[in-house]
Amino acid sequence: MAFTTKITSYAGDLTGLDATNALRVAVDHTLGVVKKANPMVLSQFSHAVRVELTLGTGYNLRDNNVFDVVKVERMSRIAQPVSPETIYQVQDSASIYYAQEYSPAYTIDFESNLRIFPDTSATKKAVIYVIFDSNGKTVDDNAETIKDNAYNLYGVNYSILVEKFPDIWKDYVILHASELLLLEKMVDFSKKLPTDLDADTTLFDQIADVALSITYTFPSADYQDALDKAKSLMDSTGSIGGDGTVLSAQQWLEDEDEDMVRSTLEAVQAELGRAGAILGEFNAEINAKVTQKSQVLQEFQANIQKKMGLYDKIIQKLSTDYQWVASQIQLVQAKKQEFIQAQGGGGMSDNPEEGQI
DSSP: OOHHHHHHHHHOOOTTSOHHHHHHHHHHHHHHHHHHHOGGGGGGGOEEEEEOSOOTTOEETTTTTEEEEEEEEETTEEOEEOOGGGTTGGGOTTSTTOOBTTBOEEEEOTTSEEEEESOOOSSSOEEEEEEEOGGGEEEETTTTEEEEOOEEETTEEEOOOSOOSOHHHHHHHHHHHHHHHHHHHHHHHHHHHHHHHHHHHHHHHTSOOOOOOOOOOOOHHHHHHHHHHHHHHHHOOSBSTTSOBOOOHHHHHHTTOHHHHHHHHHHHHHHHHHHHHHHHHHHHHHHHHHHHHHHHHHHHHHHHHHHHHHHHHHHHHHHHHHHHHHHHHHHHHHHHHHHHHHHOOOOOOSOGGGOOO
16 A cells, blocks of 8 residues: 555545655655654664765765765774864874774864764775655655665665565654645635635626616607696697697686686697606606616625625635644544654663664
């Protein structure tokens, strides 16, 4: 079973996540945890770099992707670590720190060079037990291996056939890689929520805009003509709309002509009816347009409610996913603590033969 397959049991779907980088970072983190929690097991991760030539200015740890130096031997004798400040004293035969054949020493200077004193040679060989960091390893996801890479030392190529990463600590690598990927998902939520909503506003844009204003043209000329004629028939003595001089109802009343009064009032009623009909048609047109706008507005509001419902579902889904990720992070962190408590029970030894940190 691949590393990433096991990670999915904790972190879920890994699509879009950088699982390769998470595994690499988890390897370095695991080495740091081992060094802090149980340094006695560091030797299980170490590889013996054999020095069979003059080391000279040193073996650069940074350039060779060395995470830590576990132990240094020169001619089968343990070399004692000394501070870089004493680099000249270990070479001074008059100093109490002078390194001799039977009491070799090594130091790591401020440029990350490991130097051995007395220096090595073809006949004065040394072994540096190092732990390579993730840049000096190959993590094979499918094969579930974490192997040290081949390296070149003074023109000689060395291949590493045996894996130097205990299986038990691969479980911790999986846990930490899972935590990193869960945290990556958590960070994505801060981007995903506004991105999803912003992207989804196109759904709102798909709803046609509603113009609430109503355009109309009032037939004022015809309406005013009817009112003017009605008024003139009632009390005017002038012509009505160019129809010639017509006597009004008021004049017929003065002449006491009942038939003409009645006829004139009927004409007035007809003109007022014409004005009312014009106004009625106009009101009917306005009401029809208002009804049409109301239907459009109701449809618009219904579409808005649909989109709001969709937004609610998106937010609920993101909320559910967020809660799951948060709970998984707590679960993984708890398992990491349990693992360290179970595997980190070792301590430092006073016996130099058992390794140095």
